[in-house]
Amino acid sequence: METKRNQQYFASKGINVLLIVGLAICLLGVILLFGPKTNSFGLVVILIGSVVAVFGSGAKSGEAEIDNQLYSITKDMPEQAQIKYEVYEKHFLKIINPVFLKGFDFKSPELLCKKGPDHKFRTESYNAAQLYFTKEKIYVYGKHICLTDDSEEKNYTFGGSYPYEEVDKAYIEDEKIKVNGRDMTIHSFALKLKNGELAFKFPVEYGADVDKAADDINHTTEKMTERAAERAADKAAKRAALRAMDQNK
Numbered sequence: 001m002e003t004k005r006n007q008q009y010f011a012s013k014g015i016n017v018l019l020i021v022g023l024a025i026c027l028l029g030v031i032l033l034f035g036p037k038t039n040s041f042g043l044v045v046i047l048i049g050s051v052v053a054v055f056g057s058g059a060k061s062g063e064a065e066i067d068n069q070l071y072s073i074t075k076d077m078p079e080q081a082q083i084k085y086e087v088y089e090k091h092f093l094k095i096i097n098p099v100f101l102k103g104f105d106f107k108s109p110e111l112l113c114k115k116g117p118d119h120k121f122r123t124e125s126y127n128a129a130q131l132y133f134t135k136e137k138i139y140v141y142g143k144h145i146c147l148t149d150d151s152e153e154k155n156y157t158f159g160g161s162y163p164y165e166e167v168d169k170a171y172i173e174d175e176k177i178k179v180n181g182r183d184m185t186i187h188s189f190a191l192k193l194k195n196g197e198l199a200f201k202f203p204v205e206y207g208a209d210v211d212k213a214a215d216d217i218n219h220t221t222e223k224m225t226e227r228a229a230e231r232a233a234d235k236a237a238k239r240a241a242l243r244a245m246d247q248n249k
Contacts, residue, residue, distance in 0.1 A: 005065070006066065009062070009066065009114065025046075029046030029048075030046065063117070063118060074102065074145075077128060078100070080130075080141065082132070085132070087139055091134045092134065095220060097216075099130075099213045100128070100131070101127075101129045101189050101202075102126070102204065103126070103128075103203045103204035104123045105125035105202055106177060107203065108124070113179050124149075125147075126144075126147065127203070129159065129202075133217075137161045137162060137164065138164065139161050140158075140160060142200055143156075158200060159199070160199065163228070166194055167225075168193055171214055172187055172211065174186070187203065188202060189203075
């Protein structure tokens, strides 16, 4: 990961001065090209300007490079989750599709944030989580990613496996915060357990698919909890019947 270039991306403010200077030098070189006595010198000036401009544009990451780095890190998470938990497509429930959640983290203690020309806010922290659903459990495999620090402390995995009977609900929480002095609303996706703990909670890229994911998880949790209770009742009834048969022998 290009941590140094990423640091420059978040630290830079306003116009890229080196790029502007390099382009200005190139323009001067073009003007000199039309002078009968300065045309050869103009080529040298253009070359110098080009070097300055290239260095200025390449000193830091751009929005596309930031996004590509995150894609490179997260693209294999579905497969990694299956391998980690030894849960594969044949185990998946038919009533719900796997859920993939992602988003920049705006709750970092030392927030580095920048708004790109695409009007999208990006921070140095990012979360992603792959959720799978089987007959008995919800499996969560998540990654916390830091774009400016590649240490294990800042880049780690989270998650676990949660029986439906232990899951309370999935929900989306809206929160207004200040980012770089501006008011901003973030949307966090959370999976809450019945003991009051959170399996996870982090800001996500909000959309209709996120609302649907929460609704689908809650519907699935309700149905599978009912089925688990029915299975438990059936087992208890069978054990009671066996005990009664033993007593009557």
